[in-house]
Amino acid sequence: MTARLVALVIGMALLPAAVPVGAHHGFSSEYDEKKPVTLTGVVSKLEWTNPHARFYIDVKDASGKVTNWNFELASLNSLRRNGWTQFTLKVGDVVTASGYAALSGVPMANASSVRLPDGTRLFAETSAPSVQQTPQP
């Protein structure tokens, strides 16, 4: 799986600053660049859809309270062109997701990277021999 995400290896490191991608909506109208979040939780649901794919994780805080976070990804089309499939994330996976929090304060975020239990960092690493020399973010 990780090999299939190689197109985003350096992409994630550089995309925010350099590539004029056209989003379905403006980032700044929905999310806050000044509110980065990194959360660990169990994947409860996946939505392999347009205009954005999404995954939801249950995050438990120090008091034991569980909050379900909605992480927005790119469009299904964009992900697919970069190696993602509907099976890249699975319900039950424990993941650490990083991104930018919603302006409104609801538990939503625009995902920037996802780390799996085995250490695989989606968008950031790959085990493919052919691309191990690529720069890491």
Add this chain to the structure above:
Amino acid sequence: MTPAQAHVTRLKVHVTTFAVSVVAAAVLVTAQQGQAPGGAGAELSTTVNLGGGSGWRGVVPAGAVPRLPDGTVDLSGVWQGGGPGGSNGNLERGLAPGETIPILPAAKAKMASRGVLDNTEALCLPAGVPRVPSSYPWRMVQTPTHRKATHIFILFEANIHSFRQIFMDGRKHPTDLDPSWYGHSIGWFEGDTLVIDSIGFNDRSTLDGNYPQTTQKHIIERWTRKDLGHMVNEITIDDPGAYSRPFKVTFPATLRVGDEIMEYICNENNQIGIAGGYIKAQ
């Protein structure tokens, strides 16, 4: 070559070409920021979405302009660009140096009042004309395929999964058009340039996501294929309901060899406005 080997090869190409494209994009950013204050720079600095466009990082091919057996330039293929796009509007990017958009006060006020939920693309409604839906690809189809077209179709991948049709058979615009998102388009060739004349638009769409339009909008596109991988669209916008005079913008398009347009059903899971607080989650 096995499918797995082919995949790895493709990914190698992605990495190599992306490195090149990053450099090119950095140059582009610099140029655009100097050219369009408040436009390109503002959009780029806030576009952190994971490739909210199409995610394409292929190579633009080199070569001569392809032609049909009768000598007519062949414009068919999967393309990207050719008009203002993106989520925040960028019509200014297409202006010639020193040119401005002659927007009328009422239209300017309308634009200023526009909110997130007034963006048709965000609402999964058509991007319209000449707006191009983000960086998603579109396919130009000419028929017949062996001589000068009588019909040309533009098939959009995204926002929305729809099409334009250009009548190349010599007909005129009807006199009783209903206002529509893509309008009514007739076309012809002037040398190697495809000219498309369109009227019959509604006033719900916009030129680029920001700049408004009225039902008086008249668009003339002049598509010229420069070589195998590049096409230029010079667009004349004439809308006396919103602009004091006709003006021109020019946008390049590039060929996406090896890519195909995909399904994109925007209304499948549109959660626009919830994260921003404009709509309450259900």
